[in-house]
Amino acid sequence: MTPAFPKREVWWIAIAAFIGIVLLPCLNAFVPAASFFHVSNFSINIYGKYLCYAVLALSVNLLWGYTGLLSLGQALFFALGGYALGMHLLLLIGQLGQYKADIPDFMVFLEFAKRFPETGGLPPHWIPFKNFWFAAAAVVWVPAVVAFIFGWLAFRSRIKGVYFSILSQALTYAACLMFFRNDFTFGGNNGLTDFKFILGADVNSPVTKRWLYVASAILLLLAYLVCRWLTTTKFGLIQRAIRDSENRVLFSGYSTASFKLFVFVLSAIIAALGGALYVPQVGIINPSEMAPDKSLEAVVWCAVGGRGSLVGPILGAVSVNALKSYATRAFAEQWLYILGGLFIVVVVFMPKGLVGLPEQLAGLKSRFCRRKCAASAPETPTATLKPVVRE
Amino acid sequence: MANRSLAILGLFAEFLACASEHRTNLVTAILAEDPAQQLEIIRKLADTSDPIVPQVLAAWRGGTIYIFETNDAKVPFYLDAQLDSDGKAKGIRVIDGEPLFEGDKPMLFLASDLNSADTSSKLRKGIKTTLDLFAIGNPDPKIRRDAVIKLGQEQNPENISYFESRLQREKTGELRKTLVEAIATTQIASEDAAIRFAAIERLREMRSINALSFLEQLHKDAKAAPAKFGEPTVDATRQAIKEIEAYIARGNLVGTAFRGLSLAAVLLVAALGLAITFGLMGVINMAHGELIMVGAYTAYVVQNIFKDAFGAAGTGFDSYFIAALACSFVSAGLVGLVLERGIIRFLYRRPLESLLATWGVSLVLQQVFRHTFGAANVQVSSPSWLSGSFVLQDVLFAYNRIFVIGFAVFIVLLTYWLLTRTPLGLQIRAVMQNRSMASALGVRTDRVNMITFAFGSGLAGMAGACLSQIGNVGPSLGQNYIVDCFMVVVLGGVGNLVGTVSASFGIGVTDQILQPWLGAVLGKITVLAAIILFLQWRPAGLFVTRTRGLEG
Numbered sequence: 001m002t003p004a005f006p007k008r009e010v011w012w013i014a015i016a017a018f019i020g021i022v023l024l025p026c027l028n029a030f031v032p033a034a035s036f037f038h039v040s041n042f043s044i045n046i047y048g049k050y051l052c053y054a055v056l057a058l059s060v061n062l063l064w065g066y067t068g069l070l071s072l073g074q075a076l077f078f079a080l081g082g083y084a085l086g087m088h089l090l091l092l093i094g095q096l097g098q099y100k101a102d103i104p105d106f107m108v109f110l111e112f113a114k115r116f117p118e119t120g121g122l123p124p125h126w127i128p129f130k131n132f133w134f135a136a137a138a139v140v141w142v143p144a145v146v147a148f149i150f151g152w153l154a155f156r157s158r159i160k161g162v163y164f165s166i167l168s169q170a171l172t173y174a175a176c177l178m179f180f181r182n183d184f185t186f187g188g189n190n191g192l193t194d195f196k197f198i199l200g201a202d203v204n205s206p207v208t209k210r211w212l213y214v215a216s217a218i219l220l221l222l223a224y225l226v227c228r229w230l231t232t233t234k235f236g237l238i239q240r241a242i243r244d245s246e247n248r249v250l251f252s253g254y255s256t257a258s259f260k261l262f263v264f265v266l267s268a269i270i271a272a273l274g275g276a277l278y279v280p281q282v283g284i285i286n287p288s289e290m291a292p293d294k295s296l297e298a299v300v301w302c303a304v305g306g307r308g309s310l311v312g313p314i315l316g317a318v319s320v321n322a323l324k325s326y327a328t329r330a331f332a333e334q335w336l337y338i339l340g341g342l343f344i345v346v347v348v349f350m351p352k353g354l355v356g357l358p359e360q361l362a363g364l365k366s367r368f369c370r371r372k373c374a375a376s377a378p379e380t381p382t383a384t385l386k387p388v389v390r391e
Numbered sequence: 392m393a394n395r396s397l398a399i400l401g402l403f404a405e406f407l408a409c410a411s412e413h414r415t416n417l418v419t420a421i422l423a424e425d426p427a428q429q430l431e432i433i434r435k436l437a438d439t440s441d442p443i444v445p446q447v448l449a450a451w452r453g454g455t456i457y458i459f460e461t462n463d464a465k466v467p468f469y470l471d472a473q474l475d476s477d478g479k480a481k482g483i484r485v486i487d488g489e490p491l492f493e494g495d496k497p498m499l500f501l502a503s504d505l506n507s508a509d510t511s512s513k514l515r516k517g518i519k520t521t522l523d524l525f526a527i528g529n530p531d532p533k534i535r536r537d538a539v540i541k542l543g544q545e546q547n548p549e550n551i552s553y554f555e556s557r558l559q560r561e562k563t564g565e566l567r568k569t570l571v572e573a574i575a576t577t578q579i580a581s582e583d584a585a586i587r588f589a590a591i592e593r594l595r596e597m598r599s600i601n602a603l604s605f606l607e608q609l610h611k612d613a614k615a616a617p618a619k620f621g622e623p624t625v626d627a628t629r630q631a632i633k634e635i636e637a638y639i640a641r642g643n644l645v646g647t648a649f650r651g652l653s654l655a656a657v658l659l660v661a662a663l664g665l666a667i668t669f670g671l672m673g674v675i676n677m678a679h680g681e682l683i684m685v686g687a688y689t690a691y692v693v694q695n696i697f698k699d700a701f702g703a704a705g706t707g708f709d710s711y712f713i714a715a716l717a718c719s720f721v722s723a724g725l726v727g728l729v730l731e732r733g734i735i736r737f738l739y740r741r742p743l744e745s746l747l748a749t750w751g752v753s754l755v756l757q758q759v760f761r762h763t764f765g766a767a768n769v770q771v772s773s774p775s776w777l778s779g780s781f782v783l784q785d786v787l788f789a790y791n792r793i794f795v796i797g798f799a800v801f802i803v804l805l806t807y808w809l810l811t812r813t814p815l816g817l818q819i820r821a822v823m824q825n826r827s828m829a830s831a832l833g834v835r836t837d838r839v840n841m842i843t844f845a846f847g848s849g850l851a852g853m854a855g856a857c858l859s860q861i862g863n864v865g866p867s868l869g870q871n872y873i874v875d876c877f878m879v880v881v882l883g884g885v886g887n888l889v890g891t892v893s894a895s896f897g898i899g900v901t902d903q904i905l906q907p908w909l910g911a912v913l914g915k916i917t918v919l920a921a922i923i924l925f926l927q928w929r930p931a932g933l934f935v936t937r938t939r940g941l942e943g
Contacts, residue, residue, distance in 0.1 A: 070743045153923060157930040162675050162742050166877045167923060173874050174919040177912050292874070296750055303747060336758035343751025347744045348737055 005228070013224075020051075020217040025210050041206040046325065048213035048281045050318045051220045055274030057301040057313035058223050059267040064299070065307035066231070067263050068243030069160075073150075073168035074271050075294035076175050077143040081272025082279040082289060083179075084142055086192040087126060088135035089203065089280060093196045105194070106187045123185045132199065139276040140269055147268035148261065155257040155264075160246065169292050179287035191286025198280050209281065216277045220314070223270050228310055239263060300339065304346050306353025315354055413441045417448075418486050421456060421467045421508050430517045434549075445525045447485055452518045454507040457482070457500070459491060466491070470502060477501070520545070524553050536569050540601055543573025546580040568597065576602045579609055584621055591624070595631035598638040600785060606632050639785075646786040647903050653792040655899025656799035657861065659892060660854040661872045662879035663802055666891040667847030668727075670880050671823045672840065674735055675746035679876060680869025681756040682848045685726050686719035686855025687864040688760060691769050693718050709774035712856075719856035720849040726756075727848020731841050739840070753869065761866040768865035777860055791860045798857050802850060807888055809846070819843050823886070882922050884932025893933055898922075 005013075024047065028039040056078050063069045090104045099108040103121045107113075113121035128134045150171055154164055182188035201208045230236045241249045242256050250256050279285045288294075298317075305316020320342070327335045350357060413436065420432040436444050450456050450469050459466040459482065468491055471481040479499040482491040490497040510518075526538030539557075542550050551574055558570045571593065578590035579602070591609075594602045610628035613620035661683060668676045676682075693715040701707030730752060738745040773791060780789040810816040821829040822839045830836045855868070862868070879898060883890030898918060905914040929935070 064743075070746070150923075153927055157927045159926060159930055162746065163881060163926075163930075165675075165743065165746060166881055167926070170874055170878060170919050170923065174916045177916055181912055296747075299747060300751075333758075333762070336754045340751040340754035340758070343754070344734060344748050347748040347751070348734060351741075351744070 005232075013221075017217075017221050021214060021221065024217075025214050028206075028210055041209060044206075044213050045209050045281060048209065048216045049278065050321050051213070051216040052274045052278035052281065053298070053301065053321055054314040054317040055216070055220050055223050055277075056271050056298050057305065057317035058220070058227060058310070059271040059274070060298050060302045061307055061310070061313040062227055062230075062267045062270070063263060064302060065309070065313075066227075066236070066243060067239050067260060068246070069260060069264065070162075070165045070299065071168045071264070071267075072165050072292060072295045072299065073172035074267070074298050076172040076290045077147060077268040077271040078275035078278070078294075078298075079179075079285065079287075079290035080143040080146065081139045081275035082285040083186060083192065084129075084135055084138040084272075085276040086195070086279045086285040087129040087186075088132055089195040089198060090192045091126065091130050092198070093194065096196055097194065104187075104192075106190060110182055110188075112185075126185070136276075139272055143268045143272035144265050147265045151261045151264040155260045158257070169295065172290050172295055173292050176287050176290045176292070179290065187286070189287060191284060191289075192279075193284040193286070195280060195283055203280050203283070212277060212281050216274075216281070219273055219277060223273070224310060224314070226270075231310070235259070297339075300343055300346075302353075304342060304353055306355030306357075308352070309355045312353050312355040319354070413444055414486050414488075417444065418467055421451065421458075421485070422465055426511060426514060429514060433514075433517050433521050436521055443488070445522055448518050448522055448525075451508060451510060452515050452522075454510070455502070456485070456508045457505040458508050467508060470500060475499065520547070520550075524550070527553065527557050532563065532566060536566055539566070539569045539573045543569075543576040543601070544605070546577050546605070548577060548581065551577055572597055572599050572601060575599070576605055579605060584624070587620075588623060588627060591627045591631050595627070595634055598635050600635060600639060603632065603635050603639075606635070642785045643907075645784060647907075648900075649786065649788060649792070651900035651903035652896075653796055653899075654903055655896045656792075656796040657858065658875055658879050658899055659799045659895035660795060660802065660857050661851075662876040662891060662895060663799075663806060663888075664847045664849070664851030664854060665876045666880050666883070666888065667806070667850060668844055669877070670883075670885045670887070670891065671819065672843055672847070673742060673885075674739070674844065675742055675749065676730075676735075676847075677746055677750040677873065678730065678753040678756060678869075679749075679851055680871070680873035681753045682723045682727060682851035682869075683855040683858065683872055684756070684760060684864075684866070684869040685723045686852030687771070687859040687868055688764060688769070688855075689719040689722045689852065690715035690856040690859045691764075691771050691864055694771055703772075704775070709776060712774045712777065712860075715856045715859075716853055719852040721852075723852020723855065724845045724849030727851075728841065728845040730848070731844040735844065736837070736840065757866050757869070764866075766866060768863040771859040771864050773860050795857060795861060802853065803888065803892060806850070810888070815839075815842065878919070878922055882925065882932055884929075884934040887934050890932055890934035897933075 024039055024044065027037055028041065028044045031038045033040070056074060059077075060071065060074050063071050063074070093104065095102060097105040097108075099105050101108045101121075103112065107121050107123075112123065115121075116123050119127065129138070150168070154167060159167060178184055179186055179191075180189050186192070195203045197203055198208065198212075201211075230239070238249060238254060238259055242259060246256055275285075275289075301316040301320050302313045303316070304320050305314065306312030320339075323338070324335065327338055346353060350360065352360060416432055416436060420429050420436070423429045423432065433448070436448070447456065447469070456467055456469055459468055467485045468482040469485065471483055471490070474480050477499075479501050481497045482500050483489070484491060492498065520542075523538045523542050526534050527542065539554070542554075554570050554574045554577075558567060558574075561567050561570060575590040575593045575597070576599070578586050579594065581587045581590065591606070594606065606628050609620075610625065610632060613624045613628060617625060664682065665676065665679045668674050668679065690712070694711050697708050697711035697714070730749070734748050734752065735745055738748060777791045777794055780787050782788070808816075810819060818829070818834050818839050819842075821832075821834055822836050822843075826836055829839075858868075858872075862871075875898070879891060879894045882898065883892070883894030901921065902914055902918050905917055908914075909917060926932070
C-alpha cells in the first residue's frame, strides 16, 4: 500500500490551503480597495459559494468516482443541510420581518396561527431550531437519516447502476415537489430567505461574509482530507473494488451493501455541510435547489474536473461555476448551449476530465509519434503479433 | 311574388306592434311609482320573447337606464354602445329605440353625468328572476339548462307554470329532464303532502344530484318536526338520499376508472419509446422528454401550415392532426438518428456516461426550442373531431382522452407487431439478447442499433403530437414527463412490453385513486414512494427477463 500522504502532496495541499484560507481573506480585509491585489467583498462571497459547490462535487465524486454509484439526488442532501441551518437563521430574524411578528413571515401569511394555535403559529418541529447547536446537529443527522433509509432500501435489494441513478433522481424529485407545497411548513416555493443574523453577527456584513468564506475553505480542506485519507485505507480499496467489479467483492465475502451504505451516508453528510454553509452566503434556500437539474449539474462539475481523482471535482466545480457566472452575465441566452455542449464533449471525448487531459494529450502525442516512426522504420514481425484489443 | 312580400310586410308590422307593446310596458315599469306595480309588470314581461326586454331589464338592474326629464314628460333611455372621441354617446329611447334629438341633432351624453333610474334590492331581485325566466327561452340550450337549474333551486312555486309551458315546447330529452327535475325540486317545498311525496319519488327515480342538498335539508326538517311533515316524507327522503348517493358513488367510480385509464394511456404513450431505447437497448436517454417535445412542436408547425393552407376550420384543417402524427414520427426519428450516430454509439458500453451526455443534449434541445418558438407555451388547437365530450351517468368523457386511450392501444399493437412479426423485429431482438452472436451470424448490429433507436425516438415524437392535444406545449414539456417515463419502464421491468403496459396502467390508476384523498402533488409523491418500496420486493420490476448473465 502506498504511504498515506507523499511529501510532495502535503506541500501542495499546504500551499493551496494557505492561499485559500489565509491569503485571499487577508487580501480582502487588509489590502486597500484601490490596490491591484485587493479582493472585493463581492468576489470573496462568490468564491465562498464556489467552495461550497466544490464540497458538493467532492461528495458526488466520493460516490461516483470511487464507488461507482451515480447518485442524481446529491443536491437533495445539499439542500436539506441548507434548510436545517436556514430554519435557524429564519427564527433569528425575530420581529424584524415584514410583518413584525414573532413568527417568520411566511407563517404569518399562510395563517399558521390557525393551524398551530398552541404554539402561536410556529409548527412544533421548528421550535428546537431556535437553538444553534440543535440546528447544526440537524444539518448532519437529517440528511444522514434520509440517506440511510433510502440507501438501505436501495442497496438491500441490490438496486444498482442506472436504476440507482434513476431512483435517486425520483427521490429528489419527490422531495422537491413536497417542499414546493405551502402546507409542508418549509416556506413553499419561496423557501427561506431574508436572513439577518448568524451567531449574533449581521449575516450581510463583509466581515461575516469573509468568515463564512474561511469556514467554507476549511470545510473543503477537511472534506478533501477525509476523502483522501479514505482512499489510503483498506476501506477505500474495497470501495474501489466495488466500483470495478461488485460481484467479485461480493463473492470474496464482503457485504457490499454495508460498504455502499456507509459511503452513501458519508457523502450525504459532506454535501449537507456544504449546503449549510452555502445558505448564509447566498441568503436564500428554496425547493428549486433540490430539483433534479441541480444534482445533474453537480455531476457535470465532477465529470468536467475529472472523476476518480480528488482534485478534479474541486477544479470542475470552481471552473464550471466561474464560467457560468461569466456566461450568464455576458451571454445569458447561450449558457445552456455551453453547459449542454460541455457535457457532451467532456463525456464523449474527455472521460477523465480536465485532470486527465495532460495524460490524454500525451497519449495522443505518443500515438501520433509512433505512427510517424512506424512509417519510417521497417515493419517488425512483433508488430503483427500484437493482440487485437477490442474497444 | 307580390303576395309573398305582402305577407312578409304583414308579419313585420305585427312584430313591430308587438315589440312596441313590450317597450311600452318596460317604460311603464320604469316610470311607475309603486314598487308592487313595477314588480307585477316585470313579472309579466317574462312571457314575451322580445330580445329588447332582457336587454333593458339587465341595463336597469345594472344601473345604466337613465331618465331624460322634460317639463311635461319623463323619457327613459339608455346609451348607445358607440362612444365618440369625448366618451359621449347617443341616448337611445326605450320606447322606440330611436335616438333622442335636440332639434335635428342627436343629443350626446356622458355616462358619469347622468343619474340612473331608481331600483331597490327587491326590484333587482325581481328583475333577476325575470331575466332567468327569460333565459329558459334562450336559443342556446346550455344557457337554457343553467337557467332552469338555477330557477329550480329557488323553489318558488310561481315558476312552475313557466317550467310547464316550456316543457311543452322543449324537444330534447336532456332539457326536458332538467325541467322535470326543476319542477320536482320546487315541489318538494310544497305544503301539500301528496305533491311533496310525488316530487320526492320523482327525484329519487331521476337520481337528481342537483336536488341532493334540498332533499337533505328536507330530511333534516322532517326529522325535526315529524308531526308537520309526516313519517312518509322522512322515509322517502332517506331512501331518495341513499339512492342518489349510491348513484354519485357509482359515477365517481366510473369517473376515476376513466381518468385512471386515460392517465395510464398518457404514461404509456410517453414511455413506450423509452421502453424501446432504454428497455431494449439499455441507453439511458435523458433526452427522451425532449424527443417528445420535438414531436409536439412538429404538430404545432404542421398545424400552422394547414392553417395557412385551409384556414382555421373545416375538414382541411381537421385532417392536420393525421399529418402531424406522421410528421412528428419522422422528425423525432431523425433527431434520434442523429443523436445515435453522433453521440450514443460511442457510449454503448458506458451507460452512466450516456445518461450524462443525453442530459446535455436535452439542455441544448430545450434551449433551441426556446430560441426558435419563445419561452411561452404555444397554442396547438384540437381538430373539431377531438374537441368536445359527452356525458354518461353524469361522468364527462372527453374525446381527446378517449383518443389517447385508443392511440395507446394502437401504438402498443404496432410495436408488438414490429418486434415479433417482422424480420427487422427478429434482428432487433437478436441483437438485444446477444450482440456478439447476432454479429457472428451476419446481423449488422450497428445498423440495427441505429434503426431501433430511431424507431424508439419516432414513437416518442408521436407521443408528443398526441400529448399536444391534452396538455401545454412548451420548452419544458419534456421535463414534465421524463421522471414518470423512467418510473414506468423501471417498474415494468426492462425489456418487455407487457411490463411497460401493466406498469403504466398500475401507476395511472393508483394515482387517480389517491388523488381525491391526497391531492395531485401528494398523490404523485406517494406513487413515487410506492414504486421505490415495490422495487424492494421485485428489484427488477414487474416482469423480469431471465438471463444467465451475472450482471443481468
